[in-house]
Amino acid sequence: MQVGEVPVQNPAQNPVQNPMPDVPFKPGLEGVPAVQSKISHVDGQLGLLEYRGIPVEALAENSSFVEVCYLLIWGTLPTQTELDDFESEVRHHRRLKYRIRDMMKCFPERGHPMDALQSCAAALGLFYSRRALDDPEYIRAAVVRLLAKMPTMVATFSLMRKGHDWVMPRDDLSYAANFLYMLNEEEPSIEAARIFDACLILHAEHTINASTFSARVTASTLTDPYGVVASAVGTLAGPLHGGANEEVLEMLEYIGTADRIEAYVDQCIANRQKIMGFGHRVYKVKDPRAVILQKLACELFEKQGGDRFYDLAIKLEETVSDRLGGKGIYPNVDFYSGLIYQHLGIPADLFTPIFAVARLGGWLAHWKEQLGENRIFRPTQIYTGHHGLAYEPMAER
Numbered sequence: 145m146q147v148g149e150v151p152v153q154n155p156a157q158n159p160v161q162n163p164m165p166d167v168p169f170k171p172g173l174e175g176v177p178a179v180q181s182k183i184s185h186v187d188g189q190l191g192l193l194e195y196r197g198i199p200v201e202a203l204a205e206n207s208s209f210v211e212v213c214y215l216l217i218w219g220t221l222p223t224q225t226e227l228d229d230f231e232s233e234v235r236h237h238r239r240l241k242y243r244i245r246d247m248m249k250c251f252p253e254r255g256h257p258m259d260a261l262q263s264c265a266a267a268l269g270l271f272y273s274r275r276a277l278d279d280p281e282y283i284r285a286a287v288v289r290l291l292a293k294m295p296t297m298v299a300t301f302s303l304m305r306k307g308h309d310w311v312m313p314r315d316d317l318s319y320a321a322n323f324l325y326m327l328n329e330e331e332p333s334i335e336a337a338r339i340f341d342a343c344l345i346l347h348a349e350h351t352i353n354a355s356t357f358s359a360r361v362t363a364s365t366l367t368d369p370y371g372v373v374a375s376a377v378g379t380l381a382g383p384l385h386g387g388a389n390e391e392v393l394e395m396l397e398y399i400g401t402a403d404r405i406e407a408y409v410d411q412c413i414a415n416r417q418k419i420m421g422f423g424h425r426v427y428k429v430k431d432p433r434a435v436i437l438q439k440l441a442c443e444l445f446e447k448q449g450g451d452r453f454y455d456l457a458i459k460l461e462e463t464v465s466d467r468l469g470g471k472g473i474y475p476n477v478d479f480y481s482g483l484i485y486q487h488l489g490i491p492a493d494l495f496t497p498i499f500a501v502a503r504l505g506g507w508l509a510h511w512k513e514q515l516g517e518n519r520i521f522r523p524t525q526i527y528t529g530h531h532g533l534a535y536e537p538m539a540e541r
């Protein structure tokens with residue numbers, strides 16, 4: 145059959161047709177450019193990650209999460225006055241409407257916090273329903289509202305499911321310190337807040353990954369920003385994406401002791417089972433974020449006493465690198481973040497919601513960029529199904 149020929153009616157004789165024969169089909173869109181972006185850059189061979197041209201190492205060392213969000217969304221580092229204004233706006237919008245809290249009271253306590261967060265993000269659209277995507281003030285207000293309120297949503301659900309009262313955000317604390325304060329119901333040390341802030345920076349943006357792609361696809365329909373973020377949260381939740389950090393701890397718990405590592409890794413390889421926290425579509429060396437997170441984990445554990453999983457994680461990294469390094473499989477961002485969060489007293493099922501709060505910086509930057517040169521996403525498909533089948537009456541099926 146020639147390309148472009150009218151499909152035959154007999155399904156048995158119908159070959160698969162690519163409507164664009166010059167464009168090969170790439171499962172998972174691997175290597176296919178889907179957008180043009182100025183927001184971040186990754187070099188998977190060199191292990192390089194830059195936000196708006198600045199290496200992430202320099203930002204984790206010197207910046208704050210709120211400043212990084214400003215950089216990602218508006219494209220340049222803020223002046224002191226711009227940063228003060230932005231921080232002050234975010235600081236003063238941390239509270240949730242009582243109706244959102246009432247809605248959360250009806251959520252099942254055993255539900256996953258990512259589902260709660262997705263529902264709450266989408267619900268913001270009910271309360272702030274005005275949509276003015278070409279108004280810079282509307283964009284700024286939506287950015288501020290989402291950045292300010294999402295940590296409170298995560299913490300409120302966490303407390304409510306334990307039967308505790310919701311906690312009032314503290315305007316006197318920095319973004320990271322207030323988030324930790326709300327999660328743990330106690331003010332964190334300066335050191336803990338600094339490390340948590342660096343974790344948020346490291347998770348803030350990572351080019352056109354699955355959830356960011358989701359955000360851009362949703363944004364391209366010109367829907368409201370709350371729908372954009374809700375769709376991205378839903379995409380981040382899966383174990384192949386943001387959900388991996390939670391599974392890393394389950395895996396370390398399951399392995400238990402260092403003498404079981406080799407057998408575990410060999411068994412995973414033999415069963416073609418993925419080892420959580422390893423591998424990346426882009427990085428073929430150790431993820432630069434994992435390098436920094438490991439350093440931060442080390443600092444934290446040295447200051448606050450060791451961590452029962454850290455030595456196990458180091459040995460697991462050595463074994464996996466030894467067995468799978470040839471394939472470019474090394475630790476990714478999710479491998480060490482869970483260890484740090486656990487040490488900070490955060491329950492494992494909140495790791496991915498925290499990732500979502502951090503990734504808001506990137507999602508909102510991509511939302512804004514998509515609006516700037518929008519065309520609705522509408523790829524094509526290669527139809528592999530039947531044609532021209534007769535409708536079978538119910539009684540004959």
Ligand code: CMC
Nearest residue numbers: 384385386388417418419420421422423424425476477478
């Ligand atoms: N453990 C063992 N083998 C692996 C792993 C792993 N974690 N990751 C990839 N491989 C192997 C895979 O079996 C395959 O081998 P072969 O060529 O012999 O069939 C090869 O490497 C390529 O794997 P793939 O699944 O085709 O690679 P991908 O680019 O589609 O997947 C990934 C990337 C991140 C989904 C995958 O590495 C994975 O599932 N890792 C575990 C989950 C994880 O840690 N996810 C967090 C990703 S980073 C943060 C984020 O994006 O949210």
